[in-house]
Amino acid sequence: MVTSLLRVEHACRRFGGQTALDDVSFQVRPGEILGIIGRSGAGKTTLLRCLNGLERPDSGRILIEDRDITTLPERELVQVRRRIGLVFQHFNLLNSRTVAANIELPLQIAGMPRDKRRARADELLELVGLTGHADKRPGQLSGGQKQRVGIARALAAHPALLLCDEATSALDPETTLSILDLLRDINRRLGLTIILITHEMDVIRRIAQRILVMDHGRVVEDAETAQVLRGGARHDVTRAFLHGEAARLPDALLARLRPDPFAGGAPVVRLTLDTGATGTPVLSILARRHGIDATILQAGMAEGRTHMQAECVVRLSGHDDGAMGFLLQASPSMEVLGYVPADS
Amino acid sequence: MSRLILDLILHATVETMEMVLASGLIAVIGGLPLAILLIATAPGGILPLPAFSRVLGLVVDAARAVPFMILLVLLIPVTRLVAGTALGTGAAIVPLSIAAVPYFARIAEVSLREVDRNLVDAVRAMGGTRWMVIRFVLLPEALPGLISGLTVTLVTLVGASAMAGVIGAGGLGDLAIRYGYQRFNTTIMLSVVAVLIALVTLMQAVGNRLARRLR
Numbered sequence: 001m002v003t004s005l006l007r008v009e010h011a012c013r014r015f016g017g018q019t020a021l022d023d024v025s026f027q028v029r030p031g032e033i034l035g036i037i038g039r040s041g042a043g044k045t046t047l048l049r050c051l052n053g054l055e056r057p058d059s060g061r062i063l064i065e066d067r068d069i070t071t072l073p074e075r076e077l078v079q080v081r082r083r084i085g086l087v088f089q090h091f092n093l094l095n096s097r098t099v100a101a102n103i104e105l106p107l108q109i110a111g112m113p114r115d116k117r118r119a120r121a122d123e124l125l126e127l128v129g130l131t132g133h134a135d136k137r138p139g140q141l142s143g144g145q146k147q148r149v150g151i152a153r154a155l156a157a158h159p160a161l162l163l164c165d166e167a168t169s170a171l172d173p174e175t176t177l178s179i180l181d182l183l184r185d186i187n188r189r190l191g192l193t194i195i196l197i198t199h200e201m202d203v204i205r206r207i208a209q210r211i212l213v214m215d216h217g218r219v220v221e222d223a224e225t226a227q228v229l230r231g232g233a234r235h236d237v238t239r240a241f242l243h244g245e246a247a248r249l250p251d252a253l254l255a256r257l258r259p260d261p262f263a264g265g266a267p268v269v270r271l272t273l274d275t276g277a278t279g280t281p282v283l284s285i286l287a288r289r290h291g292i293d294a295t296i297l298q299a300g301m302a303e304g305r306t307h308m309q310a311e312c313v314v315r316l317s318g319h320d321d322g323a324m325g326f327l328l329q330a331s332p333s334m335e336v337l338g339y340v341p342a343d344s
Numbered sequence: 345m346s347r348l349i350l351d352l353i354l355h356a357t358v359e360t361m362e363m364v365l366a367s368g369l370i371a372v373i374g375g376l377p378l379a380i381l382l383i384a385t386a387p388g389g390i391l392p393l394p395a396f397s398r399v400l401g402l403v404v405d406a407a408r409a410v411p412f413m414i415l416l417v418l419l420i421p422v423t424r425l426v427a428g429t430a431l432g433t434g435a436a437i438v439p440l441s442i443a444a445v446p447y448f449a450r451i452a453e454v455s456l457r458e459v460d461r462n463l464v465d466a467v468r469a470m471g472g473t474r475w476m477v478i479r480f481v482l483l484p485e486a487l488p489g490l491i492s493g494l495t496v497t498l499v500t501l502v503g504a505s506a507m508a509g510v511i512g513a514g515g516l517g518d519l520a521i522r523y524g525y526q527r528f529n530t531t532i533m534l535s536v537v538a539v540l541i542a543l544v545t546l547m548q549a550v551g552n553r554l555a556r557r558l559r
Contacts, residue, residue: 052469082471092466096484096558105480109472157470 005030005193011060020046022217033194035208043217044197053077085154089166091146093138100134106157124152144175162194201241213238231333257338265339271331273310282330290323359433360515363505367440368498375448383456390474407446436513448497455489488559495551
């Protein structure tokens with residue numbers, strides 16, 4: 001029985017003196033969306049190239065549907081590659097072919113007859129919402145449409161796994177959302193396992209159930225996305241990704257902010273609060289029960305995987321252990337940014 | 345212009361076209377695989393064999409380094425062997441082809457190299473074989489460039505075929521030398537030049553149009 005679709009065990013890869021993958025191990029379960037995040041040079045690309053057999057790790061094993069692809073000869077590797085659909089950052093569509101012919105490419109590679117290919121291409125065009133664009137050239141499409149073609153092509157040969165390499169990094173925010181929605185929809189409707197490689201926390205926050213953080217070739221965090229978003233991040237790099245996208249504090253506030261408490265200093269904290277059905281009126285309770293007023297300095301909404309979250313920076317009128325305990329419970333990722341003079 | 349002169353020019357034009365098209369065809373048949381081989385075996389190619397690639401590149405360049413005039417004379421024994429004679433239009437196709445194959449190979453190589461590497465990787469990652477990479481990616485994506493390259497090769501062949509006229513190949517070059525130069529027939533000389541200009545312009549126009557339509 002296949003319990004994990006993909007299992008990477010102690011994979012290492014070095015280029016000269018550079019370590020691209022350092023003892024990387026993780027598993028992907030069938031039907032899940034896994035987000036792999038890392039800065040450029042963290043080893044994401046090397047990992048991707050190892051996963052589809054374009055490169056072999058120096059040591060360690062990579063098992064896809066229980067077959068170790070690191071030892072397979074080229075001829076059999078070709079068969080394994082046909083089980084993996086790839087979506088690229090820059091689409092990689094052939095301009096010499098029509099949209100439909102691009103989608104048919106993996107089927108043509110697999111040796112499917114022409115009429116069957118065309119039927120499958122039409123099916124996929126409908127799935128990605130591009131019915132009627134079959135005979136256009138990729139050059140006539142917008143970036144978002146090109147990526148939809150890229151996704152349709154990746155799905156053509158009924159892959160067991162969809163690998164997305166920075167699939168939304170070349171797109172504007174609005175198009176990014178529509179592509180991510182499409183991927184989530186495909187995951188739900190087809191039960192397809194998806195691995196997203198990205199440097200954008202937003203992508204992961206929106207659709208990934210599990211997150212893998214890479215840094216200097218290592219996996220430094222492997223956790224449920226919800227848990228990380230709730231403040232369960234273990235590693236600094238993960239926290240950097242989480243906060244990197246939080247709005248920058250106003251300069252006037254930063255100038256007055258001091259790292260340590262002082263007499264008459266009011267704490268400034270960053271809270272991430274659930275909204276919607278599970279949301280509690282945290283700031284009201286704080287005032288009533290603990291007698292502490294909160295002044296909102298900055299606020300915004302962030303879209304979590306299941307519901308909206310409010311992110312705000314507030315100045316508290318006083319410092320009280322009971323109040324802080326309450327806030328920590330409401331927002332486990334609470335962070336004390338510093339202290340400012342109370343009158344400001 | 346007399347009927348006779350017109351016939352001479354028409355006949356010579358047909359001969360030139362024969363030489364150019366036949367050697368152009370052989371240039372594609374021989375040069376394109378050579379170009380693919382150069383690209384594939386280059387470092388980072390789909391079948392990296394750096395030593396082989398370097399030797400092949402040297403051979404191609406050596407053939408291109410010899411001026412066509414010298415190649416013509418140098419190849420006379422080979423021409424006799426292949427065509428049975430060193431004279432006439434058919435015989436001229438031998439040295440023309442031998443010069444055109446490496447010429448077109450280098451030009452085609454440039455077009456093939458310009459194909460986005462990511463497309464090659466994409467097809468490899470989809471489980472495509474090397475042959476599929478050549479058939480589905482390299483050739484179709486480079487086609488407009490290859491057409492332009494072939495146009496340049498054909499135009500160069502028009503010039504080279506005229507040179508072959510010097511050693512008795514027939515065609516427009518032969519006509520210009522024998523009638524225009526040796527018999528001081530200015531009318532024929534100027535007519536030949538006009539026909540050559542028209543021929544080259546026409547080829548270039550057709551080539552450009554084809555390449556643009558495919559792009």
